[in-house]
Amino acid sequence: MSSVEGAVSAVPAPTRRAVRRSRDDVVRVAGRLFAERGFHGTSMRDLGDELGLLGSSLYAHIGSKNELLVEIIEEGAGLFQSLADQVAASGTAPREQLRRLVVGHVAIVTDNLDRAATLLNEGRHLPEGDRGRIVAMRDRYQDAYRTVLAGGIAAGDFRAGLDVHVAATFVLSLLNALDRWYDPAGARQPEAIAELLFDFVVRGLEP
């Protein structure tokens, strides 16, 4: 019943058929490759291979390779921005705001490892015209930490002598290293990691 189609044909079946991918597929896989191999270490043909189509076919979905980088990074930066806005609007005490920042940051990184890694490591390859906008988002995010730390000092939760610039740099150093060692297959859950980080950070900040 099933022998006619292929058995007599001398023409071998194509090893791969044309596939249909969405724009989101392209952006998502690009994020993974940029994170793994770097922006300049990833060719459009590499990206096509990973999606099962030709490099040139990608241009049915996107305008340019740079566009992919900008979109991935801007989306990532937007996630952190939203977190900071939400925490600031919560009206909770500074120490609790810092806890929410840490927990939220860890959640964003662990849920978006590729995007976070691309944001942190490939930002320098952004086109001139887009870089300023994204640097401004990063600066605003750092400012959120400084504000919370300053509030905590005023409330007496954190040391009076603390330099908020330095302290914010230290806290973000810890948070921004997460993408380098977090293992999704590891035993420790994101919430547990966030707790360890918050505990370590608060000890460093307390009077």
Added chain:
Amino acid sequence: MSSVEGAVSAVPAPTRRAVRRSRDDVVRVAGRLFAERGFHGTSMRDLGDELGLLGSSLYAHIGSKNELLVEIIEEGAGLFQSLADQVAASGTAPREQLRRLVVGHVAIVTDNLDRAATLLNEGRHLPEGDRGRIVAMRDRYQDAYRTVLAGGIAAGDFRAGLDVHVAATFVLSLLNALDRWYDPAGARQPEAIAELLFDFVVRGLEP
């Protein structure tokens, strides 16, 4: 007295003469460009431009672009290795050993910003055959921190409940972020930065 040479000549002086550079010049400038633009974002012609010669002329000094990357990273890793060995051989108390690791690490990074940045960010682009060797050096360096932390717990200087793997990761997260924010033109000296870091870290570790 000085008008004869150039005034009558119809042949314009060459805008740039051939220059003589040492192999060390090539390696040093490559380190800077790899740090600034990434390994794949730097072409041999870029590197030649920066040195005042052609990209193809670089091959009088080196065998390949990969060789440059391996050399820069391996030298950098060697500096951290030496620090760890020296501290381990000092025979001082664990807490003091940690202090020396922090101070030494900061000194290496601030004295070798380009090499440190290349080591941290471009290591994934190492050729297969060299990667294992350098990953092993990094692992040994992390082990030095774990050993010191375990010693500090045994001595009662650090919290008994501390997970030395996690704690070492946190300490190295702080140290390895330094190349991203240290400003050689800034007011804070490396020694002052090391002190702030050590203070923050010890607070996070103490009982």
Added chain:
DNA sequence: CCTACCGATCGGTAGG
């Protein structure tokens, strides 16, 4: 999404 390209640039070599 593929076929069939394009000019530009890549790392690298031979010979001086």
Added chain:
DNA sequence: CCTACCGATCGGTAGG
């Protein structure tokens, strides 16, 4: 260290 190249690969386009 330069001249004069090389084959391979790059991002991207026209037309279907």
